[in-house]
Amino acid sequence: MPELPEVETVRCQLDLGLTGLTFAAVDKVEPAMMRDCVPEEVEGLLPGHRIERIDRIGKFIIVVLDDDLFLTLHLGMTGQLLIDPVEPGAHTRFVFRLAAEASTGGDGEGRAGARGPGRETLLEFRDMRKFGRFHLTSGGPAPRLRQLGPDAWKGEWDAAYLQHRLRGRSAPLKAFLLDQRHLAGIGNIYADEILWWTGLSPLREAGSLVEDQACCLADEIRTRLSEGVRLLGCSLSDFIDTAGQPGEFQDWLQAYGRQGQDCRRCGGTMTRTVVGGRGTAYCPDCQR
């Protein structure tokens, strides 16, 4: 499942490739993946609107359009956003055509069509399992974003915030990290990596951390997510970027998927357990 670094990789590429372009046509939608809107609205409203910028919070991509319109996209388990895909996809759910200038309507300045139709850019949302989400809203991004804590990588939070959120929590530390209400963007892979680097057990009570440990956890959250972003995401399963390329973070994993192998810090044997229903790899010898 794409986590913050994978979604940030996609956001960055969408921002470079699509900002300034205008929706020209909606060729395909998947009603089952749509929230806060119906197909007729998407087909009727989107054409003529320009992309101002692409934001992100946690695992959500926010396409900010002119006239206070917002697309909020979530890649779910297997979602992929591709710009001008080379090969046709088997699980294409949404297809949009964008152009460098408005091709329908106009902005009252006679720009539309003045230089003739520009080259079109194709944006495809593919998703084998259809757990991805597509929201079209006016006045702000999807309401469900209000339930999220600050972005785990770029958000305004610090060790004191983390300590405050940890206090009194009996949930296992790993479950705390996965709870998007505290911090948004961490999923199963990065949670295991962050915890290995801190030397903290995924099973210990979240509320049991002392100040130094909370500070260390805060540092590692930012550091590991930064590494993931720098390496353009993790492609253990389906993740590819908007050009169809995989990331490299999977080559640098210290915990996730390493059960049965030697711990690279202490030489002990990495173990697999289940925390909050999620498979979890850790070293019982040096993660306490």
Ligand SMILES: [Zn+2]
């Ligand atoms: Zn170890």
